[in-house]
Amino acid sequence: MDQGFFLLFATGSVITALTLVMARNPVHSALALMACFLQISAIFVLLEAPLLAVIQIFVYVGAIMVLFVFVIMMIDVREAVLQRFLPGGNMPALVLLVLLGIEMLALVLWSGRFSLTEPVTVRGGDQVRQLSTTLFADYLLPFEVASVILLAALVGAIVLAQKEQG
Amino acid sequence: MVPLWWYILLGVALFVIGAAGVLLRRNILVVLMSLELMLNSVNINFIAFGRYHADFRGQIFAIFVIAITAAEVAVALGILVALVRNKSTLKVDDVTMMKG
Numbered sequence: 001m002d003q004g005f006f007l008l009f010a011t012g013s014v015i016t017a018l019t020l021v022m023a024r025n026p027v028h029s030a031l032a033l034m035a036c037f038l039q040i041s042a043i044f045v046l047l048e049a050p051l052l053a054v055i056q057i058f059v060y061v062g063a064i065m066v067l068f069v070f071v072i073m074m075i076d077v078r079e080a081v082l083q084r085f086l087p088g089g090n091m092p093a094l095v096l097l098v099l100l101g102i103e104m105l106a107l108v109l110w111s112g113r114f115s116l117t118e119p120v121t122v123r124g125g126d127q128v129r130q131l132s133t134t135l136f137a138d139y140l141l142p143f144e145v146a147s148v149i150l151l152a153a154l155v156g157a158i159v160l161a162q163k164e165q166g
Numbered sequence: 167m168v169p170l171w172w173y174i175l176l177g178v179a180l181f182v183i184g185a186a187g188v189l190l191r192r193n194i195l196v197v198l199m200s201l202e203l204m205l206n207s208v209n210i211n212f213i214a215f216g217r218y219h220a221d222f223r224g225q226i227f228a229i230f231v232i233a234i235t236a237a238e239v240a241v242a243l244g245i246l247v248a249l250v251r252n253k254s255t256l257k258v259d260d261v262t263m264m265k266g
Binding site: 002003006010013014017018020021023026029030033036037040043044046047048049051052055056059060063064067068071072074075090093094096097100101104105108109114115116117118119120130131134135139142146149150152153154156157158159160161163 | 167168169170171172173174175176178179180181182183184185186187189190191193195196198199200202203206209210213214216217218219220222223225226228229230232233234235236237238239240241243244245246247248250251256
């Protein structure tokens with residue numbers, strides 16, 4: 001049951017990711033990325049991380065993708081930009097990618113450390129409650145730093161995107 | 167149950183596809199979206215390891231990755247809008263202003 005669902009969502013996410021890279025039009029790429037994020041959030045649900053699944057949908061699909069589509073609509077995509085993905089266009093990068101993939105596959109498949117099949121059972125209680133207790137007790141300072149970084153990014157984006165006056 | 171290495175293999179696949187998008191495409195928008203894909207594959211690995219070792223730190227670091235990604239995308243799209251306003255190009259090869 002679980003394995004069937006995992007295979008379904010994994011296949012869907014890989015196919016949409018390939019569509020993202022191959023698509024000619026950036027709008028199609030953005031829509032494929034949105035579908036891929038939805039599949040990944042389903043995988044988070046399979047991993048029993050419901051809070052992360054909701055955050056994934058809210059932040060990525062709700063905010064970041066809307067930002068992408070908005071910017072794509074704002075800057076008109078000219079015909080020169082609409083170029084097809086050519087796999088043979090950049091040979092050194094392609095060789096590098098194949099080497100990277102083979103290396104990571106070898107590391108994962110030949111190592112015995114990733115062969116866990118049964119997850120360790122979590123101590124009883126509400127998981128989201130335990131997660132938020134850990135987040136706001138042990139990781140309070142990184143949380144606040146992240147909020148300051150978000151504020152700085154907000155101000156920086158406004159300053160960058162506004163028109164030059166004078 | 168699903169074995170752990172299935173999740174790791176999914177992360178590997180998405181990471182390589184995202185790296186292909188970053189290295190092979192010439193459109194800045196697609197490059198940015200491929201970066202998002204790579205960060206998401208890392209998130210899958212974080213949460214899978216956290217789940218299989220009963221440790222919440224995986225989910226916490228995934229939350230931080232998502233927050234930093236949101237900041238990165240906001241700044242990157244602001245830079246992109248400013249770039250298009252000044253140079254009206256979206257190809258990575260045409261942006262050589264810092265070459266000196």
